[in-house]
Amino acid sequence: MVRHPDAAVTGRSAVLRRIARWLQAPPRRGPMRPGAFPSRSRSARLTSQLGLALGATFAVCFLTGLLSHVIQHPPTWFRWPSRPVTLYPFTQGVHVATGLATVPLLGVKLWSVYPRLFTWPPFRSVTHAAERASVAVLVAAALFQVVSGILNVSRWYAPMPFYFPAGHYWVAWLVVGAMLVHIGVQLPAVRAALARTTTEADQDRLSRRNLLGTAGAAAALITLTTVGQTFRPLSGLAVLAPRLPDVGPQGVPVNTTAAGAAVVSLVTDPSYQLEVAGPGRRVSLDLAALNALPQHTAELPIACVEGWSASGLWTGIRLRDLVALVGADPERATVLVESLQAGGRYRATTVAPEHTRDPLTLVALRLGGEPLHLDHGYPARLIAPNRPGVLQTKWIGRITLLESR
Numbered sequence: 001m002v003r004h005p006d007a008a009v010t011g012r013s014a015v016l017r018r019i020a021r022w023l024q025a026p027p028r029r030g031p032m033r034p035g036a037f038p039s040r041s042r043s044a045r046l047t048s049q050l051g052l053a054l055g056a057t058f059a060v061c062f063l064t065g066l067l068s069h070v071i072q073h074p075p076t077w078f079r080w081p082s083r084p085v086t087l088y089p090f091t092q093g094v095h096v097a098t099g100l101a102t103v104p105l106l107g108v109k110l111w112s113v114y115p116r117l118f119t120w121p122p123f124r125s126v127t128h129a130a131e132r133a134s135v136a137v138l139v140a141a142a143l144f145q146v147v148s149g150i151l152n153v154s155r156w157y158a159p160m161p162f163y164f165p166a167g168h169y170w171v172a173w174l175v176v177g178a179m180l181v182h183i184g185v186q187l188p189a190v191r192a193a194l195a196r197t198t199t200e201a202d203q204d205r206l207s208r209r210n211l212l213g214t215a216g217a218a219a220a221l222i223t224l225t226t227v228g229q230t231f232r233p234l235s236g237l238a239v240l241a242p243r244l245p246d247v248g249p250q251g252v253p254v255n256t257t258a259a260g261a262a263v264v265s266l267v268t269d270p271s272y273q274l275e276v277a278g279p280g281r282r283v284s285l286d287l288a289a290l291n292a293l294p295q296h297t298a299e300l301p302i303a304c305v306e307g308w309s310a311s312g313l314w315t316g317i318r319l320r321d322l323v324a325l326v327g328a329d330p331e332r333a334t335v336l337v338e339s340l341q342a343g344g345r346y347r348a349t350t351v352a353p354e355h356t357r358d359p360l361t362l363v364a365l366r367l368g369g370e371p372l373h374l375d376h377g378y379p380a381r382l383i384a385p386n387r388p389g390v391l392q393t394k395w396i397g398r399i400t401l402l403e404s405r
């Protein structure tokens, strides 16, 4: 018997043909069958409009987050001004508000597209597969940002086995990258969907409007019931806010307590002295000496990156006066402010000349006229205008002049 020379090839192409036929014929059962998702509220138009809204909330959230990151880790070229006083609390409030408003928008958006998870065939081409993979990255990264952000605002760190600011920062770049790819791929479809108004049946339009309205109302409601944690006039409405601006010792919330920072015995030691070290001179000031220096009072907010901000009436010594005391020029001085806390990420901070010279930048000894509560940084803490809470060092032990520029 003579074997046909193409037998093997014919056999393989038969298999390929069978696979092709299988891919072409959609399954008759399960979520991948045609017509498995009958809701008429889903439409390209709804998905596009939600996409635009999400693009806007994410862009604002990303930019305000990036700003906060750069203020806390300034590159050499970056200068952050000390005024206006409430600029940072404002940008931080916008960051949290847009992040929270994203929740219902993202929810409805995912609902509007999730049937596409089950499209048949799953991959039409290499490009199609790559595009689906990029959408998977976008969805996963966006959900990570929203969930980790909410956990942070709720101060629930247990489910996060990573350092929150670093994780939240790097995944933000992942979202932005995947989102730019997504916008690039979907732009023609979005244009077409938004232009196509006349073909939409009245009933479909109604249900789409209802859905959009509900998502928008949910976003507005979440904003209204949380924004009070940073915007005091609305604090009465802040029923969903994990923190309230006026709940805490001396009417101001606390993040790390003195006990938590293990400084109680150090700061209550009667031999406590604040050391100020300049280039040529150094002074040690005990509590009596600190209280004998000229005192100034300023109303300044603490704006915590955990989503709350609260204003207090602080009294103490101007940082610029302490710098002058050791013979340095306060107009140009960069200083290192160190806590008595032995470790912890927030035990020290660098103060640039913009803040050192500002007469509102205080080494505060009092809050609301009383000596600082232990948890607010007794006996002395930094409080400066337009500065993230993480940089307002508590339990100061030493101030060192770094450079003059």
Ligand SMILES: Nc1nc2c(c(=O)[nH]1)N[C@H]1C(S)=C(S)[C@@H](COP(=O)(O)O)O[C@H]1N2
Pocket: 252, 253, 254, 255, 256, 261, 302, 303, 304, 305, 339, 341, 344, 346, 347, 348, 375, 376, 377, 389, 390, 391, 392, 393, 394, 395
């Ligand atoms: N030494 C030290 N200072 C610190 C911190 C800290 O953990 N250790 N936390 C910072 C953070 S994150 C904030 S929001 C403010 C909070 O100040 P408060 O507890 O007085 O409201 O203190 C800052 N100063």
Ligand SMILES: [Mo]
Pocket: 255, 303, 304, 305, 306, 389, 390
């Ligand atoms: Mo904070």
